[in-house]
Amino acid sequence: MQDCIFCKIARKEIPAQIIFEDEQILAFRDIDPKAPQHILLIPKEHIATINDLVTEQSHLVGRMTLTAAQLAKQLGFANQGYRLVMNCNEHGGQTVFHIHLHLLAGRHLLWPPG
Amino acid sequence: MQDCIFCKIARKEIPAQIIFEDEQILAFRDIDPKAPQHILLIPKEHIATINDLVTEQSHLVGRMTLTAAQLAKQLGFANQGYRLVMNCNEHGGQTVFHIHLHLLAGRHLLWPPG
Numbered sequence: 001m002q003d004c005i006f007c008k009i010a011r012k013e014i015p016a017q018i019i020f021e022d023e024q025i026l027a028f029r030d031i032d033p034k035a036p037q038h039i040l041l042i043p044k045e046h047i048a049t050i051n052d053l054v055t056e057q058s059h060l061v062g063r064m065t066l067t068a069a070q071l072a073k074q075l076g077f078a079n080q081g082y083r084l085v086m087n088c089n090e091h092g093g094q095t096v097f098h099i100h101l102h103l104l105a106g107r108h109l110l111w112p113p114g
Numbered sequence: 115m116q117d118c119i120f121c122k123i124a125r126k127e128i129p130a131q132i133i134f135e136d137e138q139i140l141a142f143r144d145i146d147p148k149a150p151q152h153i154l155l156i157p158k159e160h161i162a163t164i165n166d167l168v169t170e171q172s173h174l175v176g177r178m179t180l181t182a183a184q185l186a187k188q189l190g191f192a193n194q195g196y197r198l199v200m201n202c203n204e205h206g207g208q209t210v211f212h213i214h215l216h217l218l219a220g221r222h223l224l225w226p227p228g
Contacts, residue, residue: 034225034226034227035226050179050182050183050198051183051186051187051192051193053179053180053183055180058173058176058177058179058180059172059173059176060176061175061176061179061180062172062173062174062175062176062177063172063176065164065167065172065175065200066167066169066172066175068164069164069165069167069202072165072202073165077205078165078202078203079165079203080203080204080205081201081202081203081204081205081206081207081208082202082203082205082206083199083200083201083202083205083206083207083227083228084164084199084200084201084202085197085198085199085227086179086197086198087195087197087198087223088183088186088192088195088196088197088198089192089193089194089195089196090194090195090222091191091194091195091196091197091219091220091221091222091223092195092196092197092198092219092223093195093197093222093223093224093225094195102227104226104227105205105206106205107205108204108205108207109201109205109206109207109227109228110207110228111148111207111228112148112149112218112228113148113197113199113216113218113223113227113228114197114223114224114225114226114227114228
């Protein structure tokens with residue numbers, strides 16, 4: 001998608017603090033972190049919202065989650081813990097319409113989750 | 115797992131307001147809801163934390179997410195939106211050690227997510 005900010009990050013047209021990349025997934029630091037560790041994981045393929053996810057793409061969410069756990073281990077906060085969040089549309093608070101998984105860690109995340 | 119409360123729900127040894135079930139996934143209402151709609155999705159297979167997820171199981175998280183989106187459509191709040199949350203260990207606020215995806219909707223979820 002030409003004007004999608006996360007597609008532009010995936011194409012390296014916009015800089016980001018990228019911490020993981022493979023053929024399908026990109027992980028980079030959130031520019032407005034809400035915890036000491038706040039990383040976003042996206043599929044390189046443009047999918048606007050979770051509502052748009054089709055069965056053939058659902059493995060990407062599995063891979064994003066697995067990658068988040070692997071990053072948590074590499075960065076040393078897996079045992080202490082973390083929270084994974086995906087927002088959909090207005091009530092969820094989605095601001096960029098390219099699906100992304102928030103990985104938050106480094107402090108006790110409170111309940112309710114927003 | 116003999117003593118896991120979510121395994122017991124999956125085996126129907128403990129009652130729950132089940133709203134979806136197939137061979138791999140179960141969805142039921144949270145007994146302490148934090149939003150007008152608060153549903154938990156679990157794999158029937160016992161996986162203690164996201165850290166324990168292995169590659170061969172990651173498709174289950176994809177299916178849980180896809181099922182959450184399908185439930186959001188069926189229950190009529192997909193367009194308005196929702197939030198998906200998974201907690202891992204103490205900092206994440208994980209209380210039941212059988213992985214589960216929270217689906218919250220029916221109000222504006224705030225930011226930060228806890």
